Amino acid sequence: MRLLIIEDEKPLTKSIHSYLLQSNFLCDTAYSYGEGKDKLETGSYDCIVLDITLPGGNGLDLLQHMKRRKVTAGVIIISARNSLDDKINGLEKGGDDYLTKPFHLAELTARINSIIRRKKFEGNNVIALDKLTVNILNKTVKSGEDDIHLTKKEYKLLLYLISNRNRIVTKEAIADHLWEDHANLGYSFDFVYSHIKNLRKKLVDNGCPDYIKALYGMGYKFVVEEEIRIA
Amino acid sequence: MKLIAHYNRHNFLVLTLLFILSGICSYVLTRNVLYNELDESLESSMNRVNNYVQRYHVLPSPTAYDNLKVSTEVTDKPVHTPYLIYSDRYITDNGKKHAGRALIFSVHLNNQIYKIRISKPLEGIKHITQTVALTTITMILLLVVILAIANRFFIARLWKPFYSTLNSLKNFRLNTPGPVEFEKNNIEEFSVLNDHLKIVTTNARKEYHLLKEFTENASHELQTPLTIIRSKLDVLIQQDNFTEQQVELLADAYGAVTRLSGLSQSLLLLAKIENNQFSDQQEIALHETIRRKTSQFEEIWEDCEISCQLQVHPLFIKMNADLLDILLNNLFSNATRHNSPGGNIAISLDTGSMRISNTSPDAALDGEKVFSRFYKSVVNNEKNGLGLSIVRQICLSSHITPSYEYKNGLHNFSFYWY
Missing domain, CATH: 3.30.565.10 (Histidine kinase-like ATPase, C-terminal domain)
Incomplete structure (x- = not known):
């Protein structure tokens, strides 16, 4: 998978780059409007991470440019602007997703995965990973041939962990992902713990290895040896 | 209570007191002057009677002319100094009894002492002083009424620009756009007041907007460094070889970043609401x-x-x-x-x-x-x-x-x- 990150904050770009590299994404970086435009001309990408305020121009104009050039890559807009109008505007101009700063890199990875799945593998909505098979369309999970019945939150959690497999995902990132606006409810970390506990139990009960490792005080890690196949 | 009512209350109180005082004064003064006049005329009559007695050696007849009445009676005690009295024994020609003033003195004639009493009616003076008092009271009433009417219309109109300014100020809100409009007027004080108020409100609004803008920008600008810190921590924690102590440090830092981002987002939201960025209802x-x-x-x-x-x-x-x-x-x-x-x-x-x-x-x-x-x-x-x-x-x-x-x-x- 090839990604282009267009973001003028170099430290942020570097973080995104190194985090995504661990997920086997090949990343190109551009630090300005002009540079981004050049890279779009020469390279072909599966997904573009785009900041709105760039030196030399507005990120949204790049979206228009891509539309004219018929670039098919999925675009995630990252911006400090968090009003609904900004989001709607970004999505109307051709963004596929809109992520407000400050975000968790785990969230960004999950969304990139989701966009690439949508764009690249239309109709094939099944993720097979080790013993697990996740059907994204029906939102069903199977361990081998057995159905695992998950609640909505558990399913969302599993998908999030799979997107960030073999990486530590903090409990804050999980809480933000599961509850979005309501994540700041005092004890949402207790909920994270109880959801993880339930999910782990259901997976193990259905014959899966114990994929989810707890890292005390930090978060959780979905450990799986086999590389993901998208059937 | 309105300013005009305050003004009227004090004004009328003072005016009424003043008029009552001046009424009393003019009443007393007029009466005193007239009494003096009367007393002098009585004295000159006494002199005339004395002269008459000395020249003709007869008492004057008790005829009354020029409202002057002279009466004589024999007495054994002479009146050493003539004295004035008030009497109500003045009787006019048509028999009416009136208050009067009399001068009593004595003359010697043919070894006989006569007490002579010259009296004049006070009726004229009473009429004049009453007229003065009445005029004063009427003037007071008339003036108060006229002033009340004048205040009501004239002063109310004079203060109208002031009330219009007050009204404009009442509707003034820091967060509404556009300058405050004050009605134009040709009274210098009010014009100056309006000009100053306009400057003050415009400045207040400008400061307020700058502050709001600052809050919004500050919250906005915070997001990028926060994103960088969080992303660095995200990358950092992926390393496996941390000690328990290091993990604790990282977890605390991560938690603080989460809190800080929540705080700046809340402040940003507050600034946006205050800036009326959610106006469509x-x-x-x-x-x-x-x-x-x-x-x-x-x-x-x-x-x-x-x-x-x-x-x-x-x-x-x-x-x-x-x-x-x-x-x-x-x-x-x-x-x-x-x-x-x-x-x-x-x-x-x-x-x-x-x-x-x-x-x-x-x-x-x-x-x-x-x-x-x-x-x-x-x-x-x-x-x-x-x-x-x-x-x-x-x-x-x-x-x-x-x-x-x-x-x-x-x-x-x-x-x-x-």
């Missing part, structure tokens, strides 16, 4: 919105073992949909966060009001401060204390009256639409 079925919001929270409440009672009557309100969503989110979150397992949340919607009550291990909050910024009743460093001030700001911009009450162990938040 629409008709909303509040009961529907509450039902939807309740179902969103159901799962969380289930996890927290909190029961919920919902009692809604249809209520349609006009407000911004995003603000309503934030308002309900904040209220429901609060009711959840300050609750305890086995607790309860009751939401009721009546005609014109909404009430959210929750059980809580916390004691009653200070009703005065509960909606102010950074107010924390208990030491709880996890929260920034901005939730309810966002609620208050939303209420302020949507014309809702919020209130808090602690009753029977329940924290009640009520909201009224008018």
Whole structure:
């Protein structure tokens, strides 16, 4: 998978780059409007991470440019602007997703995965990973041939962990992902713990290895040896 | 009391006193002058009588002319010094009894002492002084009436620009766009007042906007460094070889970044509401919105073992949909966060009001401060204390009256639409 990150904050770009590299994404970086435009001309990408305020121009104009050039890559807009109008505007101009700063890199990875799945593998909505098979369309999970019945939150959690497999995902990132606006409810970390506990139990009960490792005080890690196949 | 009423009250009091005083003065003065005049004329008559007696050696006949009456009687005691008396024995030709003034003296004639009494009526003086008093009183009444009318029309018109300025100031809000318009007038003081007020209000508004802009920009600019810190931490924690102590340090730093980002987002939201960036309003079925919001929270409440009672009557309100969503989110979150397992949340919607009550291990909050910024009743460093001030700001911009009450162990938040 090839990604282009267009973001003028170099430290942020570097973080995104190194985090995504661990997920086997090949990343190109551009630090300005002009540079981004050049890279779009020469390279072909599966997904573009785009900041709105760039030196030399507005990120949204790049979206228009891509539309004219018929670039098919999925675009995630990252911006400090968090009003609904900004989001709607970004999505109307051709963004596929809109992520407000400050975000968790785990969230960004999950969304990139989701966009690439949508764009690249239309109709094939099944993720097979080790013993697990996740059907994204029906939102069903199977361990081998057995159905695992998950609640909505558990399913969302599993998908999030799979997107960030073999990486530590903090409990804050999980809480933000599961509850979005309501994540700041005092004890949402207790909920994270109880959801993880339930999910782990259901997976193990259905014959899966114990994929989810707890890292005390930090978060959780979905450990799986086999590389993901998208059937 | 209006300025004019104050002015009139004092003015009329002083004027009336002044007129009464001057009335009394002119009455007394006029009377005294006339009495002197009368007394002098009596004295000159006495001189004339004395001369007459000396020249002709007969007493003057008691005829009365020029309202002057002379009467004589024989006496054995001479009057050494002539003296004046008031008498009511002055009788006019047509037999009417009047008050008068008399001069009594004696003359020697043919070894006989005669007491002579010359008297003049006081009637004329009485009439004149009465007329003076009457004129004064009439003048007072007339003046007071005329002044009252003049004040009412003339002074009221004179002060009109001032009241118009007051009215403009009353409608002045820091966060409404456009300068305050003061009515033009040709009274110098009021013109100066208006000019100064215009400068002051324009400056206040400019400062206010700068401050708001600053808050918004500051919150905005904070997001990028926060994103960088968080992303660095995200990358850093992926390394496996941390000691327990290092993990603890990292977890604390991560938690602080999460809090900071929440804080800056809350401040940004506050600034946006204050800047009227959520201005488009629409008709909303509040009961529907509450039902939807309740179902969103159901799962969380289930996890927290909190029961919920919902009692809604249809209520349609006009407000911004995003603000309503934030308002309900904040209220429901609060009711959840300050609750305890086995607790309860009751939401009721009546005609014109909404009430959210929750059980809580916390004691009653200070009703005065509960909606102010950074107010924390208990030491709880996890929260920034901005939730309810966002609620208050939303209420302020949507014309809702919020209130808090602690009753029977329940924290009640009520909201009224008018």
